[in-house]
Amino acid sequence: MSQPRQSSFQKIHDDLLDKIKSRHWQPGETIPGEEALAVEYGCSRMTVNRAIRELADKGIVERRRKAGTRVASRPDRSAKISISVLRREIEARGASYRYVILDREEVVPPEGMRAKLSLKKGEPALHIRCLHFSDEHPYQFEDRWINPACVPGIREQDFETINPNEWLIEAVPFAEAEHVFSAQLADEQTAELLGIASGAPLFVIERRTWLGDDTITTVKLCHPGDSFKLFSRS
Amino acid sequence: MSQPRQSSFQKIHDDLLDKIKSRHWQPGETIPGEEALAVEYGCSRMTVNRAIRELADKGIVERRRKAGTRVASRPDRSAKISISVLRREIEARGASYRYVILDREEVVPPEGMRAKLSLKKGEPALHIRCLHFSDEHPYQFEDRWINPACVPGIREQDFETINPNEWLIEAVPFAEAEHVFSAQLADEQTAELLGIASGAPLFVIERRTWLGDDTITTVKLCHPGDSFKLFSRS
DNA sequence: ATGCTAATTATGTCTATACATAAAAGTCAA
DNA sequence: TTGACTTTTATGTATAGACATAATTAGCAT
Numbered sequence: 001m002s003q004p005r006q007s008s009f010q011k012i013h014d015d016l017l018d019k020i021k022s023r024h025w026q027p028g029e030t031i032p033g034e035e036a037l038a039v040e041y042g043c044s045r046m047t048v049n050r051a052i053r054e055l056a057d058k059g060i061v062e063r064r065r066k067a068g069t070r071v072a073s074r075p076d077r078s079a080k081i082s083i084s085v086l087r088r089e090i091e092a093r094g095a096s097y098r099y100v101i102l103d104r105e106e107v108v109p110p111e112g113m114r115a116k117l118s119l120k121k122g123e124p125a126l127h128i129r130c131l132h133f134s135d136e137h138p139y140q141f142e143d144r145w146i147n148p149a150c151v152p153g154i155r156e157q158d159f160e161t162i163n164p165n166e167w168l169i170e171a172v173p174f175a176e177a178e179h180v181f182s183a184q185l186a187d188e189q190t191a192e193l194l195g196i197a198s199g200a201p202l203f204v205i206e207r208r209t210w211l212g213d214d215t216i217t218t219v220k221l222c223h224p225g226d227s228f229k230l231f232s233r234s
Numbered sequence: 235m236s237q238p239r240q241s242s243f244q245k246i247h248d249d250l251l252d253k254i255k256s257r258h259w260q261p262g263e264t265i266p267g268e269e270a271l272a273v274e275y276g277c278s279r280m281t282v283n284r285a286i287r288e289l290a291d292k293g294i295v296e297r298r299r300k301a302g303t304r305v306a307s308r309p310d311r312s313a314k315i316s317i318s319v320l321r322r323e324i325e326a327r328g329a330s331y332r333y334v335i336l337d338r339e340e341v342v343p344p345e346g347m348r349a350k351l352s353l354k355k356g357e358p359a360l361h362i363r364c365l366h367f368s369d370e371h372p373y374q375f376e377d378r379w380i381n382p383a384c385v386p387g388i389r390e391q392d393f394e395t396i397n398p399n400e401w402l403i404e405a406v407p408f409a410e411a412e413h414v415f416s417a418q419l420a421d422e423q424t425a426e427l428l429g430i431a432s433g434a435p436l437f438v439i440e441r442r443t444w445l446g447d448d449t450i451t452t453v454k455l456c457h458p459g460d461s462f463k464l465f466s467r468s
Numbered sequence: 469a470t471g472c473t474a475a476t477t478a479t480g481t482c483t484a485t486a487c488a489t490a491a492a493a494g495t496c497a498a
Numbered sequence: 499t500t501g502a503c504t505t506t507t508a509t510g511t512a513t514a515g516a517c518a519t520a521a522t523t524a525g526c527a528t
Contacts, residue, residue, distance in 0.1 A: 017408075020408055021408045021445065021446075027407050060408065072407075074319075074403070074407075075407060075408065076316050076317075076318055076319075077316070077317050077318075077403075077411055078314055078315065078316035078317070079314070079315055079316075079317065079411065079412075079413055080312055080313070080314050080315075081312065081313055081314075081315060081466065082310050082311070082312035082313075083310075083311050083312070083313065084310055084311075085308075085310075169308070169311075173261050173306075173308075173309060174251075174254055174255045174294065174309065176467075176468055177311060177313065177467075177468065178313075178465070178466065178467050178468075179313055179465070179466040179467075180463050180464070180465055180466075181415060181437070181463065181464040181465075181466070182437060182459060182460075182462065182463045182464070183417035183418075183435040183436055183437035183438075183457075183459025183460075183462075184417075184435055184459055184460070185434070185435050185459070199433065200419070201417040201418055201419050201435040201436065201459065202417055202435065203415070203416060203417035204417075211255065212255075223417075225416060225417025225418055225419075225435065226416075226417075226418070228416065228417070229414050229415065229416045230414070230415040230416070231412070231413070231414055231415075232315065232412065232413040232414075232415070233410075233411075233412050233413075234410055234411065234412075
């Protein structure tokens with residue numbers, strides 16, 4: 001199955017996890033204390049502590065001082081998805097990547113967008129729309145607004161050689177993001193751009209990216225529903 | 235912003251993260267060694283070690299023995315979604331939850347499904363289809379296959395009082411899962427069940443759940459695209 | 469019973485030390 | 499230059515001991 005873990009906290013971690021999965025301890029049940037487990041495994045308390053702490057980080061067990069450690073009674077099924085850079089995603093499948101900027105203008109955004117970017121009234125934002133191709137087939141339509149105040153140097157960037165997403169990742173690598181996924185109908189314009197029928201299903205990702213208090217960019221990414229899938233594990 | 239962290243490894247963690255976000259250290263750059271940071275922060279190396287280890291777990295930095303610790307050069311934008319129990323998700327919005335079993339039968343599955351469930355040829359599987367309502371509006375159509383050998387007691391369960399998903403979470407709480415999200419067109423039957431137009435967009439989640447080597451269940455969850463959104467953060 | 473206080477206890481963190489280990493860097497011979 | 503061996507070094511793990519802290523439990527007074 002998995003390669004043999006060597007470190008002893010890992011062995012203990014895996015052993016405890018096995019016992020939980022096999023219901024040796026039921027959900028809600030309190031497992032032995034660190035001290036007791038340290039004796040059982042013949043190691044120090046810190047080693048057991050690390051093993052259990054990692055289980056707690058994953059939401060497998062819940063810990064409370066004095067009360068002890070118990071198996072989570074209703075673990076929520078959470079999953080990690082990784083939204084990779086589009087170019088790499090496409091090239092990883094052996095396809096060729098290309099994109100075009102449809103338009104790029106600095107304009108005063110509509111009120112809803114102004115609020116999202118927390119701009120003052122009348123302040124302009126950068127509006128970019130582009131189309132990404134996989135093997136020359138339209139793959140993603142991108143409609144993006146950027147708060148230029150948050151990204152020095154963006155006014156000088158024409159995005160001819162690098163797409164806005166990759167440029168922004170370089171410019172603000174450790175920003176936080178929030179995604180909303182949904183299925184929508186393709187409107188006429190989007191359908192034409194993606195080369196699909198008007199009314200075809202779209203897989204839509206809306207992403208807001210910020211650093212500290214500043215919203216940097218919000219973007220709507222539209223994929224033809226049948227050509228795009230998003231995977232997640234665990 | 236966030237409440238003041240007390241523990242010193244947390245303070246160091248946050249301080250290092252700040253320095254990375256503010257580009258005090260550039261992506262790809264090597265940060266000072268544990269020993270040096272321990273002196274700088276006036277603490278022991280173990281404390282620094284834990285701070286950096288947690289950054290490494292989050293993918294903020296990359297560590298290699300002898301080479302040191304460097305700021306991740308191309309951090310992948312990963313996000314955690316939590317697929318909660320449908321009933322709770324609906325009730326959390328203040329709506330009422332109800333569901334009906336459309337059918338439940340033990341049949342030999344089609345070949346593709348047989349392979350997914352790793353059943354022998356001719357072995358039957360449990361096929362359940364049900365419909366979930368939010369405030370009496372159709373909200374999700376569920377089409378599920380279960381490997382009965384993996385879930386003792388399921389043959390006696392009629393799912394009149396508890397839905398299959400919640401029952402399975404109770405029965406196999408720490409199973410692993412894999413999700414595929416996509417947008418699809420509603421076929422005629424699904425559209426009718428969900429009370430939407432045939433050809434309307436569907437947000438589809440396909441989930442495979444397993445424990446150890448056994449695939450327990452695979453399920454296709456269909457939502458009207460306009461009424462369903464999936465959120466993710468970070 | 470009820471409410472307050474003090475004792476107890478399991479986890480949470482920190483330290484100093486030790487040794488293991490992977491990998492870079494250095495050394496030297498063919 | 500190349501390859502093989504050795505040294506060095508930063509991280510990885512483990513330990514024993516200490517104190518901190520939250521929260522349950524027990525004891526006490528009303």
